[in-house]
Amino acid sequence: MPVMTVDRRRVLAVLAGLLIGLFGPLLIGAPASAHAALTASDPNNGSTIPDAPNKVTLTFSESVQLIQGKIRVLAPDGSRADQGEPSVSGSQVTIPLRNGGGRGTYLVTYRVTSADSHPVAGTLTYSVGAASTPPSADSDAEVAVDPVVRALIPTGKFLGYAGLVLLVGPVLVLALLWPHRLERRGPGRLVWTGIGLVVGSTLLGLWLQAPYTLGTGLFDVTVSDIRDVLGSTFGAVMLVRLGVVTAAAFLLRPLLVGTGGAESRLDLALLGVLGVAALATWPLTGHPTASPVAGVSVVIDALHLAAMAVWLGGLVMLFGFLLPQANARELGAILPIWSRWAMTAVGALIFAGVVQALIEVSTLDGLINSTYGRMILAKVGIAAVVIGIAAWSRRLVASRVAEENPSRLRRVVVAELALTAVVLGVTSFLVQEPPPRTAQAAETGPVSTNVTQTLTSDKMSLKVDVFPAKVGNNSIHLYAYTPDNRPQTVVEWKAAAALPAKGIEPIEIPLLRISDYHAIGDIGLPMAGEWTLKFTARTSEIDQSTLTMTAKIS
Incomplete structure (x- = not known):
């Protein structure tokens, strides 16, 4: 019994260290930079045109969604020149104007949501007939985020990724590798914790999206604001995540209490489908949706998440439950299978990472001279060490030393967990950094050749x-x-x-x-x-x- 107590404490310590290593950077980082950029406008920014137009068109580097009441055109006298509601089609926003605009300089202010759910704001001017002193811009012209909201956004991401790790890998191990004689209470608590974290992070994300996009305080949110969020692409994807996780929770009950058998194979198949659907919701609310090949990026990012969750979640189960509790005969059956799983997961991680880098960086200059590219190089270097340790653990499994002396393999697993935590810590920063293609669009902006x-x-x-x-x-x-x-x-x-x-x-x-x-x-x-x-x-x-x-x- 004392041995079990020590083991549980060590498990909790490793889990805490792992989660802090994985997600701690998110707690001190700012929300991800907006990835959409204004690339063109009609009239051109700073141009002078002979007659007043009947509309203003804004073109962004990726598709955007409107935020109600956050797009305005001010006439030279400060009055509203826009009329009716603006419309959006993909990356192009059209703002209708009232007839008979006078001479002078007009100010356009905009605040929209980019495809990766981040707000984008700015101003531009144009003149009719001759330039004049432009009207004053309001606060919507800057992407201002309340400090409390800024701190809670990475916290929500922390909860979601932590829940994903504690949910996917343990469920897979329980379904396919868990010995029948061992009780499932401990792993079950781990899985329920993962479900709770995913649900909590999703609800928090839905709430935070309103003040984040509007630039208001945490509690300056109305029912109408939440309704707008739920009606957006971001809200729809998050609702799908909630529905999928809730359905999965009902199907998981037999598995977690050990009553599943041959009759639960249909449930396991349904769980697999739900798992794929749930994993897809993460890239659908991030910048893979704004990629030049969005379909490929979404699939690759989901594969990356799945491989990470299987590998890390499986390592947690291996270290915390299987190695301390399974006997030599059971480990002899489990470890070779787990070794193949780990090798496959590592291969998927490498493949997905390379494809993501090629899409987001694409050039050698972007890899070397951008923060995003240098983070990828750091991640690759650390990952190479992790793969070397994983190869050593495979040798231990192949030599069957771990079956008789599990403590040796547990030390190797601890090293894998620690270094993998560093890799994913770098990844956490990587998610916050605009890739070179979007950073270039933001720097270039709408360029007038007049x-x-x-x-x-x-x-x-x-x-x-x-x-x-x-x-x-x-x-x-x-x-x-x-x-x-x-x-x-x-x-x-x-x-x-x-x-x-x-x-x-x-x-x-x-x-x-x-x-x-x-x-x-x-x-x-x-x-x-x-x-x-x-x-x-x-x-x-x-x-x-x-x-x-x-x-x-x-």
């Missing part, structure tokens, strides 16, 4: 827009103003473009007078370089102004 300059003389101010400022066809918009920034009537326009560095003489640009102060023209620019643009605006029979600028054409 050239915009304001030219001045003592008689007028001329605003010039050239777009797309690339070799090929380009449009030119001219806006004339008085020195005090009022529209200036222009009777006649003239324009020319030259590239002296390449010996290209001035090319006349045909202009069309749109209004008293606005003209447009089109020209095909055949080469890249610093083009010289010359404009002449005649404002009366005797008054005219000639202004010159350079525009870099790429």
Whole structure:
């Protein structure tokens, strides 16, 4: 009996150390960076357009979902320019605008949820006719997260992954390897603990998603906010997880109390199906859904989780129950089978990890020069040591030393658990870090290729827009103003473009007078370089102004 007491304490110590090693980094890390990025907008960010549009279109790097009341367009006077509800189709958000927008600079603020369930926020501006002082942005323009919510999100992840480890591996061992003579009370408590952790983490995740996406406090959540979360993709997946785990709990009762037999084979088959469905819910709420090959990423991530849960959960059962309680004959039957399971799980982990890295990193530069890539290299190095230890444990099993002296194998298992905890600790940080492909999209953002300059003389101010400022066809918009920034009537326009560095003489640009102060023209620019643009605006029979600028054409 004293030996059993010591064993139980050691089991609890190992479990505590394992879970802290696996998930402790999550408790001090911030929620994962948003993985969606604004890649384009219409009108372009910072551009000036001649007439007020009837809509604004935002295009992101991945599909997004709307957050009610968090997208606005403010007119130059600070009033709302948007009208009706915005709509979303995949990665594109369309914001309808009211008619008759005035001249000046408009401000667009947005806050949406990316495909991997993280909020994305920002602002952009565009001007109609001429630029003015933009309206002030509100707090929705930044991804602000309440500190308490920020701390509880990794806690919820901790609970979920801990529950997965304590559920999958022990159930598999009980169903296929557990000796009939041993009681199942201890492993049963382990499994029920795993179920409780998964359910608790899911409920906590559903609650936290509302203040996380809205940027509010933990208790500033209304019934309507929770309803919105449940109606989102994130909410639907989490509800599926709850339903699957609840169904599995009913099927597990006979297995955990030892009453299952041949008649429970159907239950075991159903448990297998439910297990696959439950594992799939983890990648469906993470960044695998935003991968360029989302279907492959989801399957690979689920395989990675399954292999991890089988291997670690099985090691916990081996160390905590089988090695202390099974006799030599039982270990002789169990250990070779477990050794093959472990080898298969390790192979699945390696395969899934390589595929995930190829999808998320894809280049050698991304592997070496990004935080995400360096974490993968660290993970690979530690994993290599773990695989070496696992190979040593297989040799012990093959030599049948462990059957007569289980303590030797238990020491090897402890080493496996410890180093695997470090590997998955690195993985915990890896989940928080945007992969190179999404980090690049976030850094690039919506890039305007327009050239915009304001030219001045003592008689007028001329605003010039050239777009797309690339070799090929380009449009030119001219806006004339008085020195005090009022529209200036222009009777006649003239324009020319030259590239002296390449010996290209001035090319006349045909202009069309749109209004008293606005003209447009089109020209095909055949080469890249610093083009010289010359404009002449005649404002009366005797008054005219000639202004010159350079525009870099790429």
